[in-house]
C-alpha cells in the first residue's frame with residue numbers, strides 16, 4: 001500500500017463505490033468527494049453519505065448547484081425523460097462539461113488536502129457518448145491540472161477499459177461484491193441496490209451482473 005493520500009470522486013453508485021474500495025486497497029489515506037448538483041434524487045447524496053460513513057472515509061460534499069442552472073438535463077430535472085442517445089445524438093443525461101468541472105474541483109480539493117492521487121470511475125468501454133469520460137480527456141486534464149496548480153497529481157481510472165461485467169469482477173476481487181450490490185445506487189429512478197430494473201442505468205448494471213454471475217458460476 002502506498003503511504004500516500006487519494007481523493008475519490010464518489011457518487012454512491014456501483015462504479016465509484018468500486019473505485020473507493022480500489023483506493024482503500026491501494027492508498028493509506030482516502031478521502032471521498034461527492035458533488036451535489038440537485039440530482040433528480042436526493043437519495044443519491046444520502047446513499048453516498050451512508051457508504052462513506054460505513055467505511056469510515058472522510059467525505060466532502062461540494063455544492064455544484066450552478067451546473068443545474070447552466071445545463072438543465074435529465075439528471076437534474078424530473079420533467080426531462082431519461083433516454084439513450086439515438087441517431088448519434090448524446091443521451092438526455094449528458095451534462096456538458098460535468099466531468100471537466102467535477103475533476104477540476106476534485107483537483108482543487110486534492111491540492112488543499114495535500115493528496116497526490118485522484119480517482120474517478122469514468123469508463124470508455126460502455127461509452128454512451130460522454131466525451132469527458134474518454135481516456136484522452138482524462139489524460140489531457142491531468143496535464144492541465146498539474147500545470148494550473150503546479151502539482152504532480154496522478155489521475156487514476158481503474159474502470160476505464162472494463163465492461164460492466166468486469167467491474168463486478170473487480171468488486172468481487174476486492175471483496176466488496178455484496179456491499180456494492182446491496183448498498184449502491186445506480187438507478188435513474190432512485191432505487192438502491194438492483195434498482196427499478198427499467199431505466200437505462202439499471203439495464204446496463206443488470207446485464208453486467210448477469211454476465212459476471214455466469215462467468216463466476218463457470219469457474
Ligand SMILES: [Zn+2]
Nearest residue numbers: 187196199202
Ligand atoms: Zn432504474
